[in-house]
Each structure stands twice: as structure tokens, then as C-alpha cells.
Amino acid sequence: MVGLCILSLVASILFPTIIEIQLERATIREQQEARALLTEEMLLNSVGHQSRAFPHTVEGNYQTYSVQTVRDNKIWLVCLNWEGKNSRAQSICHSYFKK
Numbered sequence: 001m002v003g004l005c006i007l008s009l010v011a012s013i014l015f016p017t018i019i020e021i022q023l024e025r026a027t028i029r030e031q032q033e034a035r036a037l038l039t040e041e042m043l044l045n046s047v048g049h050q051s052r053a054f055p056h057t058v059e060g061n062y063q064t065y066s067v068q069t070v071r072d073n074k075i076w077l078v079c080l081n082w083e084g085k086n087s088r089a090q091s092i093c094h095s096y097f098k099k
Contacts, residue, residue, distance in 0.1 A: 026062070026085035033060045034080045034092045041067070042078055042096055054078060074098050 037058050045054060058065045058080065065080040079093040 020086075023086040027088075027090065030060075030062045030082065030084055031090065031092065033062050034065055034082070034090070037065065038078060038080050038092055038094055042076075042094060045076070046096060046098055 037060055041054060041058065054067050054069045056067055058067055063082050063084075065082045068079040068081060070077040075095055075097055077093060077095045079091055081089070081091045084090040
């Protein structure tokens with residue numbers, strides 16, 4: 001009986017921790033995907049002489065990301081924003097120079 005109580009106590013402590021670890025792993029996958037999508041969008045925009053417009057949203061395998069762009073002369077700041085699986089706001093930004 002004591003062993004069963006100890007086992008249930010350990011399980012009740014570990015279960016929320018395991019769930020939290022899984023949510024953080026999912027958020028890390030989203031961040032990796034966001035970096036790849038952001039790099040791809042920036043490369044597509046920087047190639048050639050004419051700039052193409054950045055989309056308002058980018059669809060990934062794990063998430064839909066909203067795109068925010070700021071242009072200051074020839075420097076672009078591009079950010080992807082989303083709410084992660086861990087229910088926290090996430091954002092990844094890159095800047096680049098366009099001639």
C-alpha cells in the first residue's frame with residue numbers, strides 16, 4: 001500500500017513535467033521551422049532587381065506565422081510572429097540589406 005502511494009506521488013509530480021517538456025519540444029520545432037521559412041522568404045525577396053511583396057502570413061508544417069516587415073532605406077527587418085504550443089508569444093526576426 002505504501003509503495004502504491006509513493007508510486008502515485010512520483011507519477012503526479014512527473015506527469016506535468018513530462019507534458020511541459022513535450023510542449024517545449026514542439027515550440028523548438030516551430031522555431032526551427034520559422035527560421036527556415038524566414039530565410040526562404042528573405043532569399044526570394046532579395047533575388048533579382050525587383051522586390052516582391054512579403055506575404056502577410058506564411059504557412060508551415062507546424063504553425064501559421066504572421067509576417068511583419070519594416071523597411072528603413074535599404075535595410076529590411078522581417079519578423080515572423082506566432083503563438084507557440086506552450087501558449088507563449090514567439091517571434092523570430094532577421095534583417096538584411098537590399099541594394
